[in-house]
Amino acid sequence: MTSEKKPGKTARYGMTIDVDRCNGCGACMVACAVENNVPPAHEGATDRKGITWIRVFQVDNGEDYPNRRSAFVPVLCQQCGKDAPCVSVCPQQAVEVDPATGIVGQMPERCLGCRYCMVACPYHARYFNWWDPAWPAGMEKTLNPDVAPRMRGVVEKCNFCHGRWHAAKQLAAANGRAIEAVDYVPACVEACPTRAIQFGDLNRPESAPAQAAKNGASFRLLETIGTEPKIYYRSKKNWVRQISSAPKLGLGKESSRG
Amino acid sequence: MDKEFIARGVKRCSTPRFLLWIMPWLALLAFGAYSAGLCLVKGLNQTNMDNRFAFGLWIFLDLTVIALGAGAFFTGFLLYILKLKELSAVINSAVVIGLVCYSGAIAVLMVDVGQPLRAWFTFWYPNVHSMLTEVTFCISCYLTVLAIEYLPILLKNRKLRQVPSFLVFEYELHKLVYVLAGVGTFLSFFHQGSLGGLYGVLRGRPFAFREGFLVWPSTFFLFIVSAAAVGPSFILLTTWLVEKISRKRLARPEVLQLLGRISGLLLSVYVLAKTVDTLIWINRTSPDAGFPAAQYYAWKPFGTWILFAEIVLFGMIPALIMLTPRLRRRTGWLVSAAAMACLGVALNRFVLTVQTLALPTLAFDKFLSYWPSWQETGTFLAVVAYGVLVYSFSFRYLQLFPEERELKAEVQQEEEELPVMAGRY
Numbered sequence: 001m002t003s004e005k006k007p008g009k010t011a012r013y014g015m016t017i018d019v020d021r022c023n024g025c026g027a028c029m030v031a032c033a034v035e036n037n038v039p040p041a042h043e044g045a046t047d048r049k050g051i052t053w054i055r056v057f058q059v060d061n062g063e064d065y066p067n068r069r070s071a072f073v074p075v076l077c078q079q080c081g082k083d084a085p086c087v088s089v090c091p092q093q094a095v096e097v098d099p100a101t102g103i104v105g106q107m108p109e110r111c112l113g114c115r116y117c118m119v120a121c122p123y124h125a126r127y128f129n130w131w132d133p134a135w136p137a138g139m140e141k142t143l144n145p146d147v148a149p150r151m152r153g154v155v156e157k158c159n160f161c162h163g164r165w166h167a168a169k170q171l172a173a174a175n176g177r178a179i180e181a182v183d184y185v186p187a188c189v190e191a192c193p194t195r196a197i198q199f200g201d202l203n204r205p206e207s208a209p210a211q212a213a214k215n216g217a218s219f220r221l222l223e224t225i226g227t228e229p230k231i232y233y234r235s236k237k238n239w240v241r242q243i244s245s246a247p248k249l250g251l252g253k254e255s256s257r258g
Numbered sequence: 259m260d261k262e263f264i265a266r267g268v269k270r271c272s273t274p275r276f277l278l279w280i281m282p283w284l285a286l287l288a289f290g291a292y293s294a295g296l297c298l299v300k301g302l303n304q305t306n307m308d309n310r311f312a313f314g315l316w317i318f319l320d321l322t323v324i325a326l327g328a329g330a331f332f333t334g335f336l337l338y339i340l341k342l343k344e345l346s347a348v349i350n351s352a353v354v355i356g357l358v359c360y361s362g363a364i365a366v367l368m369v370d371v372g373q374p375l376r377a378w379f380t381f382w383y384p385n386v387h388s389m390l391t392e393v394t395f396c397i398s399c400y401l402t403v404l405a406i407e408y409l410p411i412l413l414k415n416r417k418l419r420q421v422p423s424f425l426v427f428e429y430e431l432h433k434l435v436y437v438l439a440g441v442g443t444f445l446s447f448f449h450q451g452s453l454g455g456l457y458g459v460l461r462g463r464p465f466a467f468r469e470g471f472l473v474w475p476s477t478f479f480l481f482i483v484s485a486a487a488v489g490p491s492f493i494l495l496t497t498w499l500v501e502k503i504s505r506k507r508l509a510r511p512e513v514l515q516l517l518g519r520i521s522g523l524l525l526s527v528y529v530l531a532k533t534v535d536t537l538i539w540i541n542r543t544s545p546d547a548g549f550p551a552a553q554y555y556a557w558k559p560f561g562t563w564i565l566f567a568e569i570v571l572f573g574m575i576p577a578l579i580m581l582t583p584r585l586r587r588r589t590g591w592l593v594s595a596a597a598m599a600c601l602g603v604a605l606n607r608f609v610l611t612v613q614t615l616a617l618p619t620l621a622f623d624k625f626l627s628y629w630p631s632w633q634e635t636g637t638f639l640a641v642v643a644y645g646v647l648v649y650s651f652s653f654r655y656l657q658l659f660p661e662e663r664e665l666k667a668e669v670q671q672e673e674e675e676l677p678v679m680a681g682r683y
Contacts, residue, residue, distance in 0.1 A: 048308035059622040085462040091390040092379040112379055113372020115312035116390050122462030122619040124310055130303040152301050153372025221620060224548030225461055243621040246549045
């Protein structure tokens with residue numbers, strides 16, 4: 001028995017990212033770190049040990065000058081909509097999907113730090129706290145009181161700014177109604193100067209991600225593995241759209257910015 | 259100095275010589291304990307693992323030693339359930355090897371997790387869908403079984419036997435041996451399988467992902483068969499090694515040949531199953547996920563040679579050697595085949611743990627490399643040293659090979675008869 005879900009009852013929060021608009025400025029990364037109390041990288045951290053819930057990758061078409069073209073691809077937790085690989089593998093239920101929003105959440109206070117979820121995630125969107133979080137003297141005053149910093153030895157990831165969602169939910173409750181996706185935007189969406197990132201409820205046909213899902217220029221990363229991500233990327237360029245598929249030898253080059 | 263602790267009728271080296279043997283291993287254990295201590299106190303930043311290479315040397319070690327330690331449950335199963343009485347000659351040694359492998363693996367796992375003090379959470383908030391939950395439960399339970407199985411061996415120590423209550427306890431424990439063998443077999447089948455399932459369920463890693471039966475990917479069954487195949491090989495290998503080091507005959511050649519035959523038989527089943535599984539994966543599972551299998555082997559150094567080495571060189575060839583009676587009777591061939599089988603299973607675990615993570619999944623990913631830090635290597639070596647030490651002490655003070663006394667008498671008799679024989683000619 002199947003029936004279409006009525007908008008407003010349950011939601012599927014998602015995003016659309018216009019790759020053609022992204023100029024790789026990294027404002028989303030900074031806003032995300034500030035909003036979610038991600039500490040400055042430890043002096044021993046490398047590109048592969050730092051914490052960036054959203055990371056902008058530079059990709060190119062693999063051609064030589066003058067035909068070389070570049071694009072910037074912000075990658076965050078893809079909020080898998082079907083059998084999220086990280087959820088089923090966690091041995092102690094520290095990863096859960098909120099049935100009301102579809103957000104894949106992480107409970108750092110229950111996390112064992114086994115990192116099995118990181119191995120399971122094909123998008124490399126999960127980060128481990130290799131060091132104790134530390135802020136330079138005075139900088140602790142800038143911490144967001146709505147978000148608890150995570151301790152050493154646990155995994156964390158993008159949760160569509162849970163602190164903001166919670167504040168919006170409380171406000172909505174105070175006004176006697178349930179929260180809707182339009183009640184808040186994650187920090188990266190707010191910070192993007194080119195409005196390349198947009199947020200909304202995929203169950204609402206008028207929302208930007210729902211519109212993007214229908215757009216012919218849209219694609220999702222690794223759709224073939226069946227994880228049904230809720231992040232829709234968009235580009236009019238054919239070579240950019242190819243990043244949705246499995247790696248091909250010699251195509252493109254990874255470099256992360258920020 | 260410690261003569262009253264050594265079993266009657268067997269000969270062991272002098273105490274100073276034994277101390278000389280254990281000294282380097284103790285030093286290695288101390289170095290490893292320091293390395294592990296650093297990881298526990300300062301955190302996993304002491305390792306070269308990172309967000310992309312979230313598992314490293316330790317998981318490879320865990321998967322390998324648990325496969326090698328499978329000899330404990332499988333020998334118990336063959337002896338107590340299938341009544342292959344000849345294997346009673348090596349069962350005690352198998353139990354010690356199993357205990358060492360499993361306790362070593364659990365110790366490393368405790369260092370490998372970011373929050374070891376939360377390990378009990380898995381028992382309190384278990385996710386029944388996670389293969390890691392199954393592994394945690396089964397390994398913990400099986401380690402308890404092994405510890406109970408080790409007790410009668412320990413209580414048979416010459417000095418401990420002088421305590422009457424220990425004798426009674428040991429006698430009572432012996433009654434449980436069939437139950438323990440059954441429980442151990444059940445638990446081992448499950449966790450060996452779950453360790454395979456650990457990677458087989460990873461839909462996000464098409465290199466490791468396998469289709470299967472109900473909730474179990476094919477790697478679940480492959481791990482059970484491969485562990486059962488190499489377990490006896492490892493017992494064979496260690497028995498031969500201990501014989502060489504101690505310069506004593508510990509088990510009859512027929513026992514080692516039987517172990518080799520069992521190993522060869524199961525290894526051939528494994529090679530067949532692995533070949534079928536690989537063909538299905540290459541032609542269906544991986545392409546269906548959008549990943550043509552050929553591309554995995556384009557990233558050097560992991561060429562197709564690794565597949566050849568895993569299935570043919572360290573699978574089919576040792577299986578054929580161990581199944582050929584003429585070759586099996588020659589110790590050199592038998593031991594080499596057993597070593598190759600053990601290397602094969604280690605390579606298989608390496609491929610699943612390390613190669614899986616090195617391969618890119620996103621179009622703009624790079625092929626990754628990883629080299630363990632000295633702290634990781636030190637912790638790894640500590641497990642090896644711990645294993646050697648526990649085995650050395652057990653060998654010295656306990657009766658690991660019940661036939662040793664008999665074999666010693668036979669050797670003595672042969673030696674006494676030799677001059678007479680010589681005189682006749």
